[in-house]
Amino acid sequence: MGFYDDHYSSRGRKSKSRKPIFLGVIIGAVLVLGIISVGQMMNLDGSAAQEEAETNQQEDEQFFASESETIDLDVTTDVTHVVDAVSDAVVGVFNLQNTSFWGGAAGQQEEGVEAGTGSGVIYKVEGDRAFVVTNEHVIQGSDELEVSLSEGQRVPAELVGSDIWTDLAVLTIDAENVDTVADFGNSDNLRAGEPAIAIGNPLGPRFARTVTLGIISATERSVPVDLTGDGQIDWNAEVLQTDAAINLVIAVGLS
Incomplete structure (x- = not known):
């Protein structure tokens, strides 16, 4: 057991x-x-991931290579030709007015202070003088006048004459640094719908030779003018109507 x-x-x-x-x-x-x-x-898994990464890299390289292709575009137009040809004839006009002040032993003195600016166009050269057309309201009340040229030089200007009715004034400057002159056209030959190019200095020299573009909206427009500010129409000005952007400072710029 x-x-x-x-x-x-x-x-x-x-x-x-x-x-x-x-x-x-x-x-x-x-x-x-x-x-x-x-x-x-x-x-x-590692091999598949590596193959996928290489494929993605190749696709990215092909994409960026295609995106970096150079495309040549000709942006030259009739407008750029006109601007290149005449913009140097557009100038700035400076209205200087004397201001009295007390200074040192000399006692009371006067100094020309910039009271306003506008645009002008050089339209002819005779001998050693160049002639500039601007607005009468730009030079109104001035004691001295200066003109700024396309290269930035400011030169003294003399008043030849002005007309309050058409709001025009003519100045003369030394022609030594003047290289471009604008030719006047005949407004009687204009038709509604034609291009209108305006070149001027809105808000002074900071925006010198600003270019705007529009069309001739109408010809022979009549605009009532009150010269004395008494609310009575003194006469009717015949003008061109355009939709190109224009303000008081660019108004007598090239257009």
Whole structure:
């Protein structure tokens, strides 16, 4: 009885000790296979990602290469030809008025202070003098006059004459630095719908030779003019109507 119990117990212990070993082998094999499979998948994923990145890079290079192609455009027009030809004939006009002040031992002195600015056009040269047309309201009340040329030089100007009715004035300057003269056209030959180019100095020399473009909207327009400010019409001015942007400072610029 005791022998039987010992033998039975011994067999039972041997059987139990083999199962963990066998299970360990299986688990180890599964882990090894799993590691190999994961490694292969990672290699495959890495290769695919690299191929995709290279493809994207090639596509980007092709895209930017196509975007950087040079395209030649000719932007020269009749307007640019006109502006190049005559803009240097457009000048600035400065109205200087004397202001009294007290200074040192000399006592009361006078100094020319800039009271207003406008635009003008050089329209002819005779001998050593050049002639500029501007607005009468620009030079009104001036004690001295100066003209700024296309290169920025400011030169003294003399008043030849002015007409309050047509709001025009003519100045003369030294012709030494004058290279461009604008020719007058004949307004009787204009037709509605033709291009209108205006060049002038709106808001003074800071915006010198500003160019605006429009059309001749109508010819022979009659505009009532009140010269004295009393509310009574003194006369009717015959003018051209245009939609090119023009203000008081650019008005007598080239147009």
